[in-house]
Amino acid sequence: MVQIPTTKYGTPRRAVLGAALAGVAAPALVGCVTSGGDSGNGTATGAKTAENPLGVVPDAPLEVVVFKGGYGDDYAKNAEAQYAQKYPKAKIDHKGIQRVGEALQPRFVADTPPDVVDNSGAGRLDLPTLAAASKLSDLTELLDAPAWDNSAAKVRDTLLPGVIEDGTLAGKVVTLNLTYTVWGLWYSRPLFDKHGWAYPKNWTEMLALCDQIKRAGIAPWTYQGKYPEYLNDPLLTMAAKTGGTDLLKAVDNLEPNAWKSDALIGAASAIAELAGKGYIMPGSEALSHTESQAAWCQGKAAFIPCGSWLESEQKGVVPAGFDMVMGTVPALTAGDKMAGTAVQAASSESYLVPAKAKNSAGGLEYLRILFSKASAKAFAEANATLPAIAGATDGLTLTSGLSSVRDAVAGAGKEAFSFRFRSWYAPLAKAVDDATGELANKRITPQAWAERIQKAADAVAKDSSVTKYQR
Amino acid sequence: MRHGKLRFVAGALAPALVLHALFVLSPYAQAFYLSLTDWTGVAGGAHFVGLGNYARLGEDALFLDALRNNAVMLIVVPTVTIAIGLFLASVLHLGGRRGLDGVRGTAFYKVVYFFPQLLSLAIVAVLWQFVYNPTNGLLNGSLRGIGLGGLAHSWLAEPHLALAAVMAVIVWSSVGFYMVLFSAAMDAIPRELYEAALIDGAGAWATFRKVTLPLVRDNVRVAFVYLGIAALDGFAIVQIMTVGPGGPDGATEVIGLSLYRNAFTYGKFGYASAMGVTLFFLTLAVALLALRGRRTERLEIA
Structure with missing residues (x-):
């Protein structure tokens, strides 16, 4: 292990150091870095109704962590405002940050992650690693829920081709990507x-x-x-x-x-x-x-x-x-x-709900709002970027670049690959x-x-x- | 009485020791332990894999590139930096006409040479990336301006030039500091020695070799340790400035960059820790060698 330099003072200093090493390092070895394991998750779920298909507990707090990059984070705040409108008792904690991975890695290790994460930008977390460690929720329930502003359609039917596949790892949908590149x-x-x-x-x-x-x-x-x-x-x-x-x-x-x-x-x-x-x-x-x-x-x-x-x-x-x-x-x-x-x-700007989120139903509901057509339209308008939601740019006046991108997507039809x-x-x-x-x-x-x-x-x-x- | 003194000493030492153990020794110990596991950086558990990570290092072509590049840097950067540092310090001290004073404007030069030390490494890297820009960079622009356009290169994108370009930046950014260090050491050399050397008819080179160098040897040795450690790092400059980064095709890869990529891009913290431990022992070995290498008797002045 760590070599302790000998000094001319001989044993006392070495002994003290050695004791300190043994006392502090040993528990740290097994304790600090790789702790965790299977402590139960405190996910709160309420009754599922047509009004509340994901079973959100109305007063459960919601923590949203968003990558604040080229798109800013106003669009995420708008979705939070809608969430707060529906669940006025829920306290919403919003964080718009950069280098998401470095900020959240310790929280994933400690199993105290936020409820929704936008895992994007430089320094994001490696998704296959997270998925392999079972740190991500399956989003199937969200995909099968009715869309926020069109209860006739399921969320999965409102997305552009490839978006669900992009979010699938080992047969499980673990992320939902907001933008379409x-x-x-x-x-x-x-x-x-x-x-x-x-x-x-x-x-x-x-x-x-x-x-x-x-x-x-x-x-x-x-x-x-x-x-x-x-x-x-x-x-x-x-x-x-x-x-x-x-x-x-x-x-x-x-x-x-x-x-x-x-x-x-x-x-x-x-x-x-x-x-x-x-x-x-x-x-x-x-x-x-x-x-x-x-x-x-x-x-x-x-x-x-x-x-x-x-x-x-x-x-x-x-x-x-x-x-x-x-x-x-x-x-x-x-x-x-x-x-x-x-x-x-390919779709990007990956939103995910951690497996150990305290309010995962709230996290899913938040994504249902964020991936609504109205929210996507506002996003497209503000950022000149194609959202991953079908028809989000309908009726908007587009710039030359964005309209050529939309035409390319339309021209490709089903032949969009990655x-x-x-x-x-x-x-x-x-x-x-x-x-x-x-x-x-x-x-x-x-x-x-x-x-x-x-x-x-x-x-x-x-x-x-x-x-x-x-x- | 003795009892009370011991308690006092222990009480005074304890907080520092605990902090040291908690924030220095324990992370080291953890890194050593992690290097023997397959920890991914997010998973709760880490499986013990023995020396498997170390065995892999030998087959990792990029890591071997990094070792080679760090070895080259370890030889070139300290040697060149110390040579230039000693030269500048000597000129500032003895470059004047009489051979006993510095050149005119010594104080000014000292400050100017020290400037790069005041810039953060990130800024240095960004500035030099502009300098090396092949189309409108300062370096190629100057070469073309004086009719040497044939020497213009894509400095950071040609494999046989990229590492040299990186090393030049490291030397540029550190030479000022070592010039000041050696200057201070030369200040401590009694003037009589130089006067005596002058009377004996010693030229500039003989004076430097026989008088100055032996008397600043300790500082040179310390400089070797610091520069050796810096040469084994090089991460920030390479990460910001080079193609890839670490390229083209591994030409400027350094151990620190491989480590960072494996930990934070590939999610292989265990493997990255093995690189870190390797780097730790390399640095330790360089420091020990430089400090113990040549135990000559100390010269006593005054």
Whole structure:
């Protein structure tokens, strides 16, 4: 154990230290960090009625912890106000914070968590870890409850495709995501109109257009090089369109040689070709997301891959009349298994109810309010972001970016897909990011890219300490 | 009487010892224990896995990258920082025309060189990230401005340059402090020694080697310990400044970053603790080596 330095004073000091160590450290070893176990949860539940389908105890206090990031936390407070209106006796404790994981980790360990948590932003808790430790409530009861402002429909029927799957871990729905993110390629419509460029429908057209753009003195692409995961999105989207659902399953289920499939190597080759032909803005590889996105807003590059949050993220930077829009990632081959309109989409801003919440019925009820159409509409209006609730943007006047995102979702129909490995196996995600960074800088070939990632995927697959998931 | 004295000493020591045990020794002990478990950071229970976490470290390519990078930093950062620190301190003391005074404006330089020490490490990292920006950064801009555009690089994105770029920042940010440290040590050297050396016809280099260096050796040794510990860390700068972070492709990975990622991103606190314990012993070994390495007899002045 800890080595105690000897001193010229000999035993007394050592003895005292030793005694202190034995006295304090020993109980701390077994006591502090990993305490907990199965102390009963004090979840309060009342009678379930049509008026109160989740059995909320009207005077039970409710503690809500919300990630206060780009969306602020006013929308969460509005939902709390509605909760207070229905249950005037309930005392509501609201906390809008950042680095949710670091703040709440000790409370999850001690089994004294809040009643609702928005587990989002940098420094959030790792969901598979929480789920594996049985720290999360099953939300099925909420999904089967009638929607807050439409008692004819169940909550589950009001959500966009994929939202329930996104919140499912090991067959249990443990989170409900409030926002809906779509990934694509962004460009400025006036810039394209000015040059007479048309958004490409397939990769051949993309390469031809890149050539034109380059000749016009503009870099065709830039990307958030400091975080190579941004470039993974167009790459993986192309691969998924080529390989279809089978590819998604093979990759996420860690099947042998999944990463060496033609679809993935083809998509990696497409990105490598982009780099090889000099279609990526020089220096992109070292730019952060803010720097590369700013360069794109200044018209130094025509395309940038990003999720649908880009428009609100660039609010303070974008020049007037830039009118950014998002296009879907072009299809790579004529034999693609999914339509060119398919999009990679996932819901985020994860709301969860801890298993040991004191007022879990209240927590569920709070989510029923938050996920109502009216609440989602207010959210969309305030944040220019698509909520995960169907029809939330109906009747709103949308910005150019948000309306292009809504059109992409509508155009994709049921073909909105996502990869799960990023959230299931974070070390694999890191390996993919690193490999893609190397690929885009021409330091490895598409073949080597696939082999490296396959090796990382195999390592995860055979690691018995990692909980495995299937889709 | 003796009894009362013992009680008094014990009473005076107890609060400090209890605090030390509670906030220093107990976390260490817990980390040691956790490194032998598979604790996830949120689960109530942690299963004992013996030395399994340590065995894994040997197969973790990123961790091995981190070890290699920290080893390089351990050699380069202290050596370069101390060399520059000693050089600047000497110039400030003896760089004047007569060879006995500092250069003109010594006080001013001392303050200026000390500036980086006043900035928080996070700010230093952010500023240097701007400096290294490949398109509009100060470094490439200057190179292009003086017609050396061919030397412009994507400093933080090229694997063979990234670690050097990180080390340059660490050296830049710490050199001022060590210059002041060595300056203070040189202040304590009697002037007669330099006068005697001058009369004996010793040049600047001989004076430095034969007079100054032996008399500031203790400070240099302390500097090695501090800088060694700093070189084994490097987390903040790498986390903020580098591609990935820790990249490109592990080129700037450090043990602290691997540890942080495993604990807070992957939820492997047990494994991360094993990294922490490894780092603890590495740091301890460096400190012991630096302090015990060369036991030369002390020089007595005056």
